[in-house]
Amino acid sequence: xxxxxxxxxxxxxxxxxxxxxxxxxxxxxxxxxxxxxxxxxxxxxxxxxxxxxxxxxxxxxxxxxxxxxxxxxxxxxxxxxxxxxxxxxxxxxxxxxxxxxxxxxxxxxxxxxxxxxxxxxxxxxxxxxxxxxxxxxxxxxxxxxxxxxxxxxxxxxxxxxxxxxxxxxxxxxxxxxxxxxxxxxxxxxxxxxxxxxxxxxxxxxxxxxxxxxxxxxxxxxxxxxxxxxxxxxxxxxxxxxxxxxxxxxxxxxxxxxxxxxxxxxxxxxxxxx
Amino acid sequence: xxxxxxxxxxxxxxxxxxxxxxxxxxxxxxxxxxxxxxxxxxxxxxxxxxxxxxxxxxxxxxxxxxxxxxxxxxxxxxxxxxxxxxxxxxxxxxxxxxxxxxxxxxxxxxxxxxxxx
Ligand code: SF4
Ligand code: SF4
Numbered sequence: 001x002x003x004x005x006x007x008x009x010x011x012x013x014x015x016x017x018x019x020x021x022x023x024x025x026x027x028x029x030x031x032x033x034x035x036x037x038x039x040x041x042x043x044x045x046x047x048x049x050x051x052x053x054x055x056x057x058x059x060x061x062x063x064x065x066x067x068x069x070x071x072x073x074x075x076x077x078x079x080x081x082x083x084x085x086x087x088x089x090x091x092x093x094x095x096x097x098x099x100x101x102x103x104x105x106x107x108x109x110x111x112x113x114x115x116x117x118x119x120x121x122x123x124x125x126x127x128x129x130x131x132x133x134x135x136x137x138x139x140x141x142x143x144x145x146x147x148x149x150x151x152x153x154x155x156x157x158x159x160x161x162x163x164x165x166x167x168x169x170x171x172x173x174x175x176x177x178x179x180x181x182x183x184x185x186x187x188x189x190x191x192x193x194x195x196x197x198x199x200x201x202x203x204x205x206x207x208x209x210x211x212x213x214x215x216x217x218x219x220x221x222x223x224x225x226x227x228x229x230x231x232x233x234x235x236x237x238x239x240x241x242x243x244x245x246x247x248x249x250x251x252x253x254x255x256x257x258x259x260x261x262x263x264x265x266x267x268x269x270x271x272x273x
Numbered sequence: 274x275x276x277x278x279x280x281x282x283x284x285x286x287x288x289x290x291x292x293x294x295x296x297x298x299x300x301x302x303x304x305x306x307x308x309x310x311x312x313x314x315x316x317x318x319x320x321x322x323x324x325x326x327x328x329x330x331x332x333x334x335x336x337x338x339x340x341x342x343x344x345x346x347x348x349x350x351x352x353x354x355x356x357x358x359x360x361x362x363x364x365x366x367x368x369x370x371x372x373x374x375x376x377x378x379x380x381x382x383x384x385x386x387x388x389x390x
Contacts (some may be wrong), residue, residue: 010357038376157324195287
């Protein structure tokens with residue numbers, strides 16, 4: 001069985017265990033064992049760079065852990081994916097920086113080479129569509145809307161995956177579950193989760209725009225594949241309802257909807273505890 | 274290449290649409306501050322016809338502006354134990370979900386990697 005290290009990122013690690021659980025269950029059906037990453041740290045995201053000129057050490061640390069184990073990485077969150085890929089690009093381009101980073105990593109017994117590939121769950125699943133077809137058991141009779149994780153496609157010079165303005169891959173995967181994907185005006189807009197760090201009002205209004213537009217288009221659920229999207233679109237729905245009381249849209253993680261179409265037990269997908 | 278102040282990035286920015294001022298306003302001299310006002314969507318970068326390095330412009334500008342409280346707390350969290358979100362009870366919660374326990378990184382490693390910690 002192919003093995004990959006699962007890089008959950010601290011938001012999913014801390015709050016959305018159901019996403020990790022479902023991702024592992026679905027990847028296993030696709031022939032991939034998602035191995036836990038020991039001693040993994042925060043990816044650095046866009047949090048650390050303004051505070052530290054050494055920020056690259058943190059993602060390089062995570063990447064070198066994977067290299068030591070000889071595995072490629074599968075990520076669940078957009079920001080982690082972008083930060084890890086940006087780091088790889090910076091270190092491939094700048095030999096001096098790589099040398100400096102390796103001096104820091106030596107202090108914790110590690111070394112960075114640049115050999116571990118980093119792919120988000122959408123990328124991994126979309127490269128296994130034949131296996132998805134083989135595991136398919138039941139057509140899902142529901143209408144869903146999609147929330148595309150910005151950082152999996154953008155910046156496109158770094159991510160080099162899918163269409164940066166109107167991504168298609170998530171749609172292809174969800175199509176394979178038999179669920180009907182409904183288009184909505186705000187589909188390609190950002191969920192706004194990171195704005196929670198500066199203005200809850202902005203974040204809630206960004207989430208409201210998406211939830212309302214999807215609801216009006218007839219969606220019965222929203223499919224997400226990033227912890228941040230789930231955070232603002234689902235966990236903050238109570239606050240959204242303070243502005244627009246009628247909004248109530250279930251939000252489901254990508255591997256949960258795929259898992260349902262594979263006939264995987266709801267409990268194993270974290271849909272029931 | 275240099276920024277030509279064409280405002281294209283600004284027209285794609287979520288913060289601007291919500292009525293705020295982001296780095297895209299700063300670049301276009303419509304505001305002095307705003308680098309922290311950002312949803313990390315990177316539409317500005319993909320939209321820029323000059324391929325101007327907006328990412329580093331954001332980081333450099335953030336280093337000059339006062340960080341919002343949530344960012345300062347997030348950075349403090351990373352320094353404290355390696356993660357932004359509270360993670361102390363992690364392995365108990367993982368067990369409840371039937372997930373294996375995992376080893377956490379700890380502050381010693383972080384302090385060796387990020388000297389500002
Ligand atoms: S990355 Fe930030 S500044 Fe750029 S368009 Fe998105 S919200 Fe605006
Ligand atoms: S950063 Fe690019 S898109 Fe934005 S104003 Fe400057 S040249 Fe135009």
